[in-house]
Amino acid sequence: MIAFLIRRLLQGALVMLTVAFIAFSMFRFVGDPVTNMLPQDATLEQRTELQERLGLNDPLPLQFGHFVTNAVQGDFGISYRNQRPVSDLIAERLPATMEMVFAAVVLSLVIGIPMGVYTALRRDSWLSHLFQGVSLAGISVPTFVTGILLILVFSVWLNWLPSFGRGDVVEIGGWSTGLLTVSGIKALIMPVITLSLFQITLIMRLVRAEMLEVLKTDYIRFARARGLTNRAVHFGHALRNTLMPVITITGLQIGALIAFAIITETVFQWPGMGLLFMQAVSFVDIPVMSAYLVMVSLIFVVINTIVDMLYFVVDPRLRVDAGKNTTGA
């Protein structure tokens, strides 16, 4: 257990160092940081002074060391465009993205799991075929097209929901939330549906496949032989065992959702991290880009590590010979 934990943490640290190196190279070699940070009419003295202050004359390994030390303390420098600390910008935008992603995860579980169970149990009913067809469409329709269609129908034609922004937000201890106002909830509906559509499909297909597999196993047949009701077999025995992979995938998908939020936030002009990142990309605002990269990677690595460890705790087969990986997982 301890060895596995240490190996997993080391692996995570290595990934983070790689990402930090990429972020550092972007900052150092894409464009000239000094030119980007000073006004157009800066004098030569100002340039050398800033160069000295940023430590650009130090040897590269030392510069990388400084970069990592600062990054660990949450200091990613000053945004080229806004002339404000990048960490402030991200902290401002974080709640908006997190709320949207969290709502999307909840929605996709609440809708995806029942759909998956239904299509597995009633394989040949017309509703199952409909769900299956819709799920294929869900994979093929890009997020931004879904978003645009929703805006066209519900904002432009019906005028029911706002097409951009977060509505009114309430500040609670530095965290701005839109969940407590009517306009905030209304503004949340369409972005969340857009973001979760793909996840709903994914979870539905996963639950269906797992459920079909589990229903064929001996212990289910045994449960039936014991004379348990269908309900008890399906939900007490079968569903419970399909939920483990669902939790794993959901965990891993949170990272993907944060990345997909870039597109959703652009469509709905949602003031989150994704929109900040897109603005940074179009203005080649490297400090913001690299900070976003490091932030998202950190979230990824943390979630992946936690999921791996959960597996280790839940599935005893992994503990016997984790080194050989005989389970084929």
Place this chain on the structure above:
Amino acid sequence: MSTVTQRLNDDWRRFIDSDLFYSFRRSPITIVAFVVVVTLILAAIFAPWIAPHDPFDVSTLSLLNSELPPAWVAGGDPAFLLGTDGQGRDVLSALLYGARISILVGLASVAFAMTLGVCLGLLAAYVGGTVDALIMRIADVMISFPPILVALLINGVARGVLPPEMQHDAVIFVLILAIGLTTWVQYARTVRGSTLVEKNREYVLAARVIGLRSRSIMARHILPNVIGPILVVATVNLAIAILIEAALSFLGVGMPPTEPSLGTLIRIGNEFLFSGVWWVVIFPSAVLVLLVLSVNLLGDWLRDALNPKLR
């Protein structure tokens, strides 16, 4: 008689009798998907000849024709079947040219990713050791990030590195590079898996015994035996590549409005949404969805048809 026609005839017969064609014939959805994909590809290839207008010739554009609805709606002009956008550009023509660029970028980046992935996968499995560990660790890290994010970053860095005057011409290559570098991992993993099995077979041993160089063993002996599953991966990835390109263009970091892909057209259309001008955005979206859906269906069918377990 000519042996060439005879041989062609034989090949044709064999194809008609093959399991693959049989399963194709039995699946009406696949036939429809195939027809849609072929039609769209042909329309894209012949866009310059079949498009009713040239959307890039500024001299033929007239602001008097701007924002005309499709021909069947009141106020529409039969000359512009699917209506016009804000600059008086014919939506149908822009669509044909847009599909051309989307399909081109999709195919090119699949070809690039496939070449890269197959080479690295072969190398990792055949050489093994440190090379294997290095390549597969890079692959692990890359696959744990969503493709759209990786593509955005590579695209962003490439834009930052290139001098501004080159950016316009290079944008299509930057896109192909970014999408290719994002999607090679699946090919590498597939090839590596099957190569690990193949490299211990007797024919590889025999080739080694007669003194062939590693490179030609990999390219001429192992490769033909591991290429099957790669075709399935490539089909599915074509849909993914087209989607990534569309997403990048939609976000404004892909094809410019002067040379629009389907994603760029949707981006342009999005700006007209609030004036009730729905046709500029709906038609490119529909074509994109139709294209991706059909390619996905073909990929699903090919995967099942080539999988001996499901026969």
